[in-house]
Amino acid sequence: MKTLIIILTIFTITTTTAQSAYEKGMGKAFELWGQQKNDEAANLFERIGKAEKDNWLPFYYAAQIHIVKTFGTKNAEEVESRLTKAQDYLNQAKTFSKNNAEILIMEAMLNTAYVVYDGAKYGMTHSAKVEELYQKAKIIEPKNPRAILYHAEWQMGAAKFWGKDPKAFCSEIEKAILYFDTTSSAIPFYPSWGKDQIARIQENCKS
Structure with a gap:
């Protein structure tokens, strides 16, 4: 489970002449992410989420950035900081979309990141959470x-x-x-x- 998600080449952003502020903002955030400007992208996703007020997707992607960045990171302070931020973002996403399979999958990824980082410390507590989250996601979708x-x-x-x-x-x-x-x-x-x-x-x- 070295790097569970490499997403930077996955998204095809369709631009139109009548893009909304949301679409432009999201496109810019994905562009920053593609340029490896991870924290800038996460911060922009967060700002978009706060502006939208009822959209789970910006917070979801802000969380994903922080989760992905922890894989391969050995700095304990950075791992803890990023995963704490990611959980906060996912909690905000849940307020706008309950029983959302995609959010549950991302939360499973977050708990996996803890296990991958320090299995001795987090394996017993977080492994069961990972299994439970995937099972819930598969029931929903x-x-x-x-x-x-x-x-x-x-x-x-x-x-x-x-x-x-x-x-x-x-x-x-x-x-x-x-x-x-x-x-x-x-x-x-x-x-x-x-x-x-x-x-x-x-x-x-x-x-």
């Missing part, structure tokens, strides 16, 4: 490809830890591939990341 793919990766990691065969979950990856190809949303900036990580996760399925 059984065909959500991110829930299926990253839950499978989590289960593969757990199988390896306990000396079991991770290939038991390879069929779930195939299911996720199908749903990536058949599910979409008309909502602007709706999450669509994850498909580019299939090959990396499928490495667990090789002999």
